[in-house]
Amino acid sequence: MIYEHWEDPFAVSTVKHALSGKAFTFGAETADSYVKLHPSLSGGIEVASVCLRYFSDIPDKDREQTFFSLATRSHSNGFLLCKQGRNRHQMYIGSAKADFWGLPDELNGWNSFCATWESSTGLTQVWVNGKPSSRKSLFKGGTLRGTPVIVLGQDQDAYGGKFRSNDALIGQLTDVHMWDRVISPCEIMQFSEKKIVEAGNVINWEALDYTVFGNVIEEGPINENVQQNCTLPE
Numbered sequence: 736m737i738y739e740h741w742e743d744p745f746a747v748s749t750v751k752h753a754l755s756g757k758a759f760t761f762g763a764e765t766a767d768s769y770v771k772l773h774p775s776l777s778g779g780i781e782v783a784s785v786c787l788r789y790f791s792d793i794p795d796k797d798r799e800q801t802f803f804s805l806a807t808r809s810h811s812n813g814f815l816l817c818k819q820g821r822n823r824h825q826m827y828i829g830s831a832k833a834d835f836w837g838l839p840d841e842l843n844g845w846n847s848f849c850a851t852w853e854s855s856t857g858l859t860q861v862w863v864n865g866k867p868s869s870r871k872s873l874f875k876g877g878t879l880r881g882t883p884v885i886v887l888g889q890d891q892d893a894y895g896g897k898f899r900s901n902d903a904l905i906g907q908l909t910d911v912h913m914w915d916r917v918i919s920p921c922e923i924m925q926f927s928e929k930k931i932v933e934a935g936n937v938i939n940w941e942a943l944d945y946t947v948f949g950n951v952i953e954e955g956p957i958n959e960n961v962q963q964n965c966t967l968p969e
Contacts, residue, residue, distance in 0.1 A: 752942070752943070753940075753941045753942060753943075754909070754940050754941070754943055754953070754955070755940070755941055756955050756956035756957055757909065757953055757954060757955030757956065757957065758790075758907040758908060758909035758953075758954055758955060758957050759887065759888065759907065759908045759909070759947075759951050759952070759953060759954075760906075760907050760951065760952040760953075760954050761888045761903065761904045761905060761906060761907070761908070761950075761951055762905070762950060762952065763903075763905065763950055764900050764901070764903050764905055765900055765903060765949060765950060766889075766898045766899055766900040766903065767898065767948060767949040768888065768889075768903065768948060768949030768950045768951050769886050769887060769888045769889035769898065769903075769948050769949065769951065770886065770887040770888060770908075770945050770946070770947055770948070770951055771884070771885070771886050771887075771945060771946045771948065772885040772886070772887065772911075772938060772943065772944065772945050773944040773945065773946070774885065774913070774937050774938050774944070776882065776883055776937065779878035779879060779880045779881075780813075780814070780878065780879040780883070780915070781853070781854040781855075781877075781878050781879075782852065782853040782854060782915060782916055782917060783814060783851070783852055783853075783913060783914065783915060783916075783937075784849065784850065784851045784852075784913065784914045784916065784917055784918040785803055785814065785816060785849065785850050785911075785912070785913045785914075785935075785938075786847065786848070786849040786850075786910070786911075786912050786918075786923070786926050786935075787802055787803060787816070787847075787848055787849075787908055787909070787910060787911040787912070788845050788846065788847050788848070788908070788909045788910045789802055789845070789846055789848060789904070789906055789907065789908055790843070790844065790845050790846070790906050790907040790908075791842070791904065791905060791906030791907075792842045792843050792906070793820075793905055793906070794820060794821045794842060795820055796819065796820030796821070796823070797819075797820065798819070798820060798901065799817055799818070799819050799825075799890070799901065799902050800817060800818055800902075800903070800904045800905065800906070801815070801816075801817040801888065801889055801890040801902050801903065801904055802816045802817060802818075802848065802887065802888070802904060802908060803815065803816040803885070803886075803887060803911065804816075804885070804886045804887075804889060804890050804891045805879070805883045805884070805885045806883060806884050806885075806886075806891040806893075806894050806895065807879050807880060807881045807882075807883050807884075807894065808881050808894050809879075809880065809881065810829050810830045810879060811830065811891050811892055811893050811894060811897075812827035812829075812830045812832070812890075812891075813827075813828070813829060813830070813879045813883060814827070814828055814852070814879065814883075815827035815890065816848060816850055816861075817890065817902075818840065819834075821840045821842070822836065822837055822838060822839075822840045823835070823836055824838055824840070824848065824861055824863060824868070826850050826852075826859060826861055826873070827873075828852050828857075828859060828873040828874040828877070829873070829874030829877045829879065830874075831873045831874050832873075833859060833871045833873055835861050835868040835869070835871075838861070838863040838864075838866055838868055839863050839864040839866055840863065841864070845909075845957075846863060846864055847862075847863065847864055847865065847910075847926055847927040848861065848862075848863055849861065849862040849863075849918070849923045849926060849927070850862075851917045851918060852873065852874070852917075853917050854874065854875065854876060854877055854878060855875075855876070856872065856875065857872035857873050857874055857875030857876070857877075858870055858871075858872060859871050859872065859873045862920075862923045862927065864927055865923070865924050865927035865928065867920070867923075885938070887904075887908055887911065887945075888903060888904040888908065888951065889902060889903055889904070890902035907954075909940070909957060910926075910940050911935075911938060911940050911943075912926075912934060912935030912938055912939060912940055913935045913937040913938035914935050914936055914937060915936060915937050
């Protein structure tokens with residue numbers, strides 16, 4: 736199923752506030768449930784880092800799950816982070832793709848996912864749960880020009896739309912940040928360990944401007960080690 740979205744008919748709300756301790760839940764395989772971000776971006780993108788955390792239980796090797804999709808009019812996969820099945824993370828830059836195999840990918844648990852890219856060398860690397868991938872080269876010398884559209888939980892197959900249900904994230908996302916620089920391995924390790932790290936200066940989870948579409952639920956607070964005290968009636 737393909738859903739082309741241009742006039743935002745399914746917008747639920749547009750807000751800007753801190754989401755510390757909260758997550759977006761994408762609970763169904765649909766083509767019209769996602770979150771659109773509204774960062775202030777001017778000029779071209781020639782260097783970028785993105786970090787986020789995801790939670791899912793989909794092991795199907797033929798099933799793509801999209802976390803972060805940045806599209807321009809020239810490149811629908813301008814900066815895309817997703818995974819195909821389990822332990823196969825993917826990154827697109829300027830519509831060029833790299834697969835990263837063998838990284839951690841815990842089912843039914845939170846995973847940290849960071850990616851960096853800089854144009855002059857094309858060097859690209861991802862980190863999952865603090866473990867680095869091999870370094871690869873994508874879109875060397877390229878620039879992502881124009882006003883980008885950034886979406887969470889869906890893959891833009893066209894600028895701002897053409898969503899497919901089989902690209903949808905089924906799970907949760909939290910702590911999404913984007914920087915206009917290559918963040919250091921030390922910062923990535925801090926992020927993976929949930930320690931204090933400088934918030935993204937392009938996208939900041941603590942001051943997020945976003946619009947919710949379809950069946951996406953904002954939940955919180957997140958407790959990764961829930962222990963329920965149950966008292967049975969006597």
